Amino acid sequence: MAATDATRAADEAYDVIVLGAGPTGENVADRAHAAGLSAVVVESELVGGECSYWACMPSKALLRPVAARAEGRRVPGLKDAADVPLDVPAVLAHRDAFTSYWKDDGQVRWLDSSGIDLVRGHGRLAGPRRVVVDGGRVLTARHAVAVCTGSRAVLPPVPGLAEARPWTSREATSAKAAPGRLVVVGGGVVGVEMATAWRALGSSVTLLVRGDGLLPRMEPFAGHLVAESLAEAGVFLRTGVEVREVRREAPGGPVTVRLDSDDEIVADELLIATGRAPRTEDIGLDTVGLTAGSWLDVDDSLRVTGVTGGWLYGVGDVNHRALLTHQGKYQARIAGAAISARARGVPILESDRWGAHAATADHLAVPQVVFTDPEAASVGLTAAAAERAGYRTRVIDQDLGAVAGASLYADGYRGRARMVVDLDREVLLGVTFVGSGIAELLHSATVAVAGEVPLERLWHAVPSYPTISEVWLRLLEAYRG
Ligand SMILES: Cc1cc2nc3c(=O)[nH]c(=O)nc-3n(C[C@H](O)[C@H](O)[C@H](O)COP(=O)(O)OP(=O)(O)OC[C@H]3O[C@@H](n4cnc5c(N)ncnc54)[C@H](O)[C@@H]3O)c2cc1C
Numbered sequence: 486m487a488a489t490d491a492t493r494a495a496d497e498a499y500d501v502i503v504l505g506a507g508p509t510g511e512n513v514a515d516r517a518h519a520a521g522l523s524a525v526v527v528e529s530e531l532v533g534g535e536c537s538y539w540a541c542m543p544s545k546a547l548l549r550p551v552a553a554r555a556e557g558r559r560v561p562g563l564k565d566a567a568d569v570p571l572d573v574p575a576v577l578a579h580r581d582a583f584t585s586y587w588k589d590d591g592q593v594r595w596l597d598s599s600g601i602d603l604v605r606g607h608g609r610l611a612g613p614r615r616v617v618v619d620g621g622r623v624l625t626a627r628h629a630v631a632v633c634t635g636s637r638a639v640l641p642p643v644p645g646l647a648e649a650r651p652w653t654s655r656e657a658t659s660a661k662a663a664p665g666r667l668v669v670v671g672g673g674v675v676g677v678e679m680a681t682a683w684r685a686l687g688s689s690v691t692l693l694v695r696g697d698g699l700l701p702r703m704e705p706f707a708g709h710l711v712a713e714s715l716a717e718a719g720v721f722l723r724t725g726v727e728v729r730e731v732r733r734e735a736p737g738g739p740v741t742v743r744l745d746s747d748d749e750i751v752a753d754e755l756l757i758a759t760g761r762a763p764r765t766e767d768i769g770l771d772t773v774g775l776t777a778g779s780w781l782d783v784d785d786s787l788r789v790t791g792v793t794g795g796w797l798y799g800v801g802d803v804n805h806r807a808l809l810t811h812q813g814k815y816q817a818r819i820a821g822a823a824i825s826a827r828a829r830g831v832p833i834l835e836s837d838r839w840g841a842h843a844a845t846a847d848h849l850a851v852p853q854v855v856f857t858d859p860e861a862a863s864v865g866l867t868a869a870a871a872e873r874a875g876y877r878t879r880v881i882d883q884d885l886g887a888v889a890g891a892s893l894y895a896d897g898y899r900g901r902a903r904m905v906v907d908l909d910r911e912v913l914l915g916v917t918f919v920g921s922g923i924a925e926l927l928h929s930a931t932v933a934v935a936g937e938v939p940l941e942r943l944w945h946a947v948p949s950y951p952t953i954s955e956v957w958l959r960l961l962e963a964y965r966g
């Protein structure tokens with residue numbers, strides 16, 4: 486029997502509506518559902534979002550063989566065997582498998598098995614607590630709507646650029662073959678990771694950076710070490726340059742990039758990796774008093790400020806707090822807890838620093854690993870950021886190559902570590918590691934920074950011998966004198 490309008494309307498009411506099924510949206514829905522609330526997710530493309538299909542997963546699948554080969558080349562006995570070109574079809578096939586061939590059946594099954602409803606289509610807010618999908622189906626939320634629509638690559642307003650149809654992160658992570666000549670614009674994370682991957686896959690790569698170094702949000706030595714190694718891998722790095730104009734005479738033909746110096750570079754592909762914009766231009770923000778196309782300002786429980794009634798949340802990339810999958814998922818856990826507490830009528834939330842309903846780590850302890858060779862990883866504040874924030878600090882640096890575990894790990898190990906100490910509390914504000922195999926070391930630093938572990942107690946956390954982790958001992962010895 487066909488549902489009447491009345492029963493249909495009742496069917497379409499949920500406790501929580503989530504807009505966007507990326508890693509963040511999936512986790513908000515999961516947390517809400519685990520707390521006994523009904524949840525629906527609206528998704529216009531693939532369940533799993535950018536991370537699964539055009540970002541984290543495919544990029545790391547491309548980069549893992551690059552790192553493994555680089556490490557093999559530095560291990561006696563393995564050097565010659567590892568010093569070979571990558572098997573490009575095998576690497577690309579591995580990447581394709583990691584994106585599930587751009588199909589989301591597995592993630593849809595997970596939603597189903599979790600008891601979360603999925604509505605496919607483009608969702609737009611239509612006033613408080615209402616979402617309209619593809620201009621038809623109307624969903625209403627009893628407690629909350631969480632906007633988790635993520636971000637997209639921005640193209641700077643360079644004449645001819647849009648018409649030249651450059652690669653963005655989507656094409657750079659999903660391309661079916663290595664271009665002969667690739668120009669990459671932007672020395673941030675996407676720029677350096679993709680320059681690393683495509684160089685190793687056989688492209689001649691030119692990396693154009695308008696600043697004076699790479700990875701400007703990290704400690705300067707991270708960018709220096711990565712630049713040194715990219716140059717050794719054969720990447721042409723040009724710093725202090727601006728792109729003035731781009732021309733592509735024929736679709737699929739060569740592209741010419743003119744710089745502010747009037748130099749021209751001709752390439753087969755151009756990757757623009759100059760940052761992100763929020764996917765909020767067409768989600769009905771104007772219907773709730775917000776500006777279309779803006780990042781969402783949120784409080785520490787991820788609730789959007791400037792909207793009355795407290796029902797709208799903005800979680801993940803869309804709030805611009807930390808554009809990382811793990812941080813979006815962390816925010817989702819906090820938002821899910823806050824939504825369910827408010828739904829239960831809990832009078833006062835745990836919104837104090839490090840409370841259950843406050844995403845404090847977004848301000849103080851965001852970890853990030855850049856999967857270049859060497860890897861660069863950091864958590865918390867850089868020395869410069871700590872100084873700007875007014876802390877009284879001491880900076881301790883350590884040559885990672887001098888650690889026994891590192892020299893065993895690879896011949897001629899190159900790397901560096903830094904800890905930034907808050908002298909008033911004697912806890913760590915930030916830690917950075919650069920070197921092979923340090924990605925897995927980062928969590929120790931995250932625990933120390935988020936835990937605000939006193940340095941005198943860290944002294945009793947004994948790293949195993951001979952591991953790269955002994956860098957902790959060297960850093961603490963240098964601090965204690
Ligand atoms: C090349 C690259 C590599 C990266 N590598 C890493 C990494 O190694 N580690 C890491 O932590 N982070 C990495 N990131 C960042 C990471 O991808 C993002 O931080 C993460 O995807 C954000 O998750 P999200 O759920 O907030 O948004 P997204 O993953 O962007 O998901 C948003 C979802 O919302 C959907 N949507 C948008 N608008 C609507 C609408 N109106 N209606 C319905 N659905 C909608 C979209 O289709 C999408 O599925 C990388 C990013 C890039 C570009």
Ligand SMILES: NC(=O)c1ccc[n+]([C@@H]2O[C@H](COP(=O)([O-])OP(=O)(O)OC[C@H]3O[C@@H](n4cnc5c(N)ncnc54)[C@H](O)[C@@H]3O)[C@@H](O)[C@H]2O)c1
Pocket residue numbers: 641670671672673674675676678693694695696700701727728758759760761808809853854855856
């Ligand atoms: N391994 C990881 O964790 C990982 C990997 C890739 C991306 N990400 C996330 O995705 C987000 C996007 O990465 P991204 O590299 O696109 O952004 P980004 O903000 O990290 O870097 C963009 C770079 O482009 C430069 N730039 C901006 N406008 C420019 C212009 N007109 N001309 C030349 N250069 C210009 C900026 O100065 C900056 O250095 C980041 O926030 C990052 O955290 C994470």
